[in-house]
Amino acid sequence: MSRKWSWLWIVVLAVSPWLAGCGTVPATGRSQFIMISRDQEVRLGAEARDEFVAGYGGEIQSAQIRNYVRDVGAKIVEATRLDPEPWDVPWEFIVLDSATVNAFAIPGGKVFITRGMLSRMNSEAQLAGILGHEAGHVTGRHSARIISNQYAIAGVVTMIGVFGELQDSDVLRGIGVGAQVGGTVFALSFSRSHELEADQLGLRYMTRAGYDPEGLIEVFEILKSLQGGAAGPEWLSTHPTTDRRIAETRALIQEQHPELINGQGLIVGRDRFQQNVLAPLRALPPPRHRP
Numbered sequence: 669m670s671r672k673w674s675w676l677w678i679v680v681l682a683v684s685p686w687l688a689g690c691g692t693v694p695a696t697g698r699s700q701f702i703m704i705s706r707d708q709e710v711r712l713g714a715e716a717r718d719e720f721v722a723g724y725g726g727e728i729q730s731a732q733i734r735n736y737v738r739d740v741g742a743k744i745v746e747a748t749r750l751d752p753e754p755w756d757v758p759w760e761f762i763v764l765d766s767a768t769v770n771a772f773a774i775p776g777g778k779v780f781i782t783r784g785m786l787s788r789m790n791s792e793a794q795l796a797g798i799l800g801h802e803a804g805h806v807t808g809r810h811s812a813r814i815i816s817n818q819y820a821i822a823g824v825v826t827m828i829g830v831f832g833e834l835q836d837s838d839v840l841r842g843i844g845v846g847a848q849v850g851g852t853v854f855a856l857s858f859s860r861s862h863e864l865e866a867d868q869l870g871l872r873y874m875t876r877a878g879y880d881p882e883g884l885i886e887v888f889e890i891l892k893s894l895q896g897g898a899a900g901p902e903w904l905s906t907h908p909t910t911d912r913r914i915a916e917t918r919a920l921i922q923e924q925h926p927e928l929i930n931g932q933g934l935i936v937g938r939d940r941f942q943q944n945v946l947a948p949l950r951a952l953p954p955p956r957h958r959p
């Protein structure tokens with residue numbers, strides 16, 4: 669057998685144990701390569717949660733804002749429970765006392781939004797859009813998919829190393845092996861397809877909860893308008909918010925929720941957002957965390 673073909677066999681042998689890791693992602697119904705279990709995801713999320721809270725200035729010091737965001741989050745969670753196989757995780761919606769403009773999710777249902785992001789928004793539908801999008805990363809199991817791919821690459825390279833073809837530990841470090849646990853992996857950007865899927869799931873959840881899907885587009889437009897400032901929104905570093913993304917979101921609404929286009933009877937909630945977020949924000953001391 670030529671050297672080239674023996675390499676191929678090594679790769680096949682190395683990958684085969686993980687074929688058992690293929691599973692269906694309930695939210696999308698698609699079969700995906702996932703090696704970590706729901707319980708592992710929940711453990712990772714629980715471990716990383718406090719690190720993120722501490723790293724972003726702690727939770728916001730307003731019970732009114734915390735409760736309001738938690739309640740909107742609860743409506744999104746209720747909407748995820750209408751999926752044929754709901755993704756049952758210990759959901760939590762946390763407002764960080766940070767001036768940074770960002771929102772993100774880690775495995776196991778932990779969703780974060782910063783005070784900086786809230787201060788730029790002006791309706792409950794916009795908040796529901798962002799929380800829905802982040803919930804979509806959780807139910808789409810996007811972190812688990814990235815972690816699984818990293819394990820798989822690590823496995824393949826280790827096997828090749830064992831067979832004496834590659835022994836340079838720099839190669840392992842170069843692909844990020846050893847960085848899977850402890851938060852580093854969560855800083856990874858999701859791929860474009862993950863983002864599109866999260867937008868799709870986010871629209872599904874926010875509209876099931878009765879919100880005007882236009883809210884998600886409005887948030888994209890707000891964030892886009894902040895681009896190019898002295899400190900642009902951190903969210904944009906992981907979520908390129910271009911005219912293309914906005915057009916794609918609009919197309920998703922037309923395709924999947926045509927009945928909602930005129931917006932009649934849908935929740936926008938500008939007054940509620942004003943009363944429960946923007947007014948209490950003005951009474952708070954400055955954010956404890958700044959970019």
Ligand SMILES: [Zn+2]
Binds near residue numbers: 801805858866907
């Ligand atoms: Zn995203």
